[in-house]
Amino acid sequence: MTAPAPSPLARPFPALPDIAGVTLRTARAGYKDWDRADLTLIELAEGTAVAGVFTRNICCSAEVEMGREQVTLGRARAVVVNAGNSNAFTGRRGRSAVEAIVAQVAQYYGCAPSDVFVSSTGVIGVPLPQDKARAGIAAALVAEPCGWKAAAAAIGTTDTFPKGAGASALLGPVRVLLAGIVKGSGMIAPDMATMLGFITTDAAIAPGFLQELLTKANASTFSCITVDGDTSTSDTVLLMATGAAGNPPLESWDSPGADAFYAALHQVCRDLAQLVVRDGEGARKFLTVRVTGAASDESARIIGLAVANSPLVKTAIAGEDANWGRVVMAVGKAGQPADRDRLSIGFGGIWTAREGEPVEGFDEAPVAAHLKGEEVEIAVDIGIAEGTAMVWSCDLTHGYIAINADYRS
Secondary structure, rough: OOOOOOOOOOOOOOOOOOOOOOOEEEEOOOOOOOOOOOOEEEEEEEEEEEEEEEEEOOOOOOOHHHHHHHHOOOOEEEEEEEEEEEOOOHHHHHHHHHHHHHHHHHHEEEOOOOOOOOOEEEEEEOOHHHHHHHHHHHHHHOOOOOOOHHHHHOOOOOOOEEEEEEEEEEHHHHEEEEEEEEEEEOOOOOOOOOEEEEEEOOEEHHHHHHHHHHHHHHHHHHHEOOOOOOOOOOEEEEEEEEEOOOOOOOOOOOOOOOOHHHHHHHHHHHHHHHHHHOOOOOOOOOOEEEEEEEEEEHHHHHHHHHHHHHHHHHHHHOOOOOHHHHHHHHHOOOOOOOOOHHHHEEOEEEEEEEEEEEOOOOOOHHHHHHOOOEEEEEEEEEEOOOEEEEEEOOOOHHHHHHHHOOOOO
């Protein structure tokens, strides 16, 4: 299987810090006909705290079902990520495959099965082959440690480039580090997280507060991206804190350094989320939709997603056409409070319609020039209150059809 050419919107993989208490390994289980690692093992120090957000898709995988249960206990010792087979919609066989993986890894580390998390991504409706999983895990457990870039490449499916992000924060006299990877390219819609993401930190953080931090960061990052409006059956984002930095544990927003850590976490989540959009299947343009003047921030987010998910808007962006009428349509169908006669639409900082009617005599040349670039911005001012949101998406091209028409071949 030939690796796809990198997206024109790709970004170089950054230099990410080693996180004390985290060891990365990869192996080739052979879930698909490709000559590459497709199983990633994240080994975590004993006592690592964990938080997670998961897809709301009703037809979720056994991995998601078990992860939801496990994350409530707040601890993790290892994460196994399988690429090429989502193990979703596979009934008892799917659950059995995950339980076998968990048992194998838990026995090796001498930990509780609930401390081993599993994520799988790829084709839906094909049971995960237990023999390949068993052999792949056995190889990963004794493999030489690898770096973040290798781990990021191994968790991808239709991804065209590995995705990672890092940050640091000062918690009093202690500097803590964060590093994370994500995979995602298609079947991306913001009904929680819409891909697989794994973020680690050496900070000491109480599990309950760790969950609060991730849930809050997710709401304005991973839940504000969309490629095609389809929410995967396997979506998972895990945040793991080893505590190796030795800082006084963060237990609430009142803990010294809590705001600084959240700012760093939000930056990592935002960077990872935007990288997923930049690798949107067939994408040629990165789209930012800024919504202001809505009834609430959540209302603004819903309106922004209606615009970003509209095939008519996305194809207009692909065709470099400032068709603001399609944006008006998308706002009107969002089901949120709006007033037609207060609505304003703009592209690249230039208003094309203001307060319910076209801007008379506006110069279309700079708008056309803006749409020819790789970074496109649509502004939507609802004009009724103070709610704001920012949503990220991409254009819809022939490439998306080609990729998904041939996905199982």
